[in-house]
Amino acid sequence: MPEITFVKVDGEKVVVDAKAGNTVMEVAREYDLPMLAACGGALACATCHVVVDEGWYEKTGEVSEDEEDLLDTAHNLTATSRLCCQIKVSDDLDGLVVNLTPME
Numbered sequence: 001m002p003e004i005t006f007v008k009v010d011g012e013k014v015v016v017d018a019k020a021g022n023t024v025m026e027v028a029r030e031y032d033l034p035m036l037a038a039c040g041g042a043l044a045c046a047t048c049h050v051v052v053d054e055g056w057y058e059k060t061g062e063v064s065e066d067e068e069d070l071l072d073t074a075h076n077l078t079a080t081s082r083l084c085c086q087i088k089v090s091d092d093l094d095g096l097v098v099n100l101t102p103m104e
Contacts, residue, residue: 002094006033009102020091024050024084024098036103041085043067046074050084053097060087060096076101 001017004027008014018027025048028035036047043066052060057080063071067086071077084098 002089002091002096004089004093005095005097006031007097007099008034009100018089018093020089022089024087024089024096026085027089028084028100033100034103035084035100037085039085043070043083043085046070046083047103048084049074049076049101050082051076051078051099051101052080052082052087053099054080056093056096056098057082059092074101 002020004016004018006014006028014033016027016031023041025037025041029037038047039045060082067083070083071081074081
């Protein structure tokens, strides 16, 4: 089972086991991490915005045009920002590190 490290806004690291095939957003919700994820993964908001650790960004897959458009509405946008509802967990992402962003 792939392991994902979520870094909370306060710096606390939470390491969890993730089921391959789920999205990173689904994993965050399963472990009750602080994330609004208002649209439930329908790619209709940016409330599951995370900042992917630079070393992992390329491995998270291609960013669609729709995701890019929604990211433009997110606060604290960085070069490695993603909507985690669009990142599918796979064995290739074992060790992934994502930083949660403030819920605004």
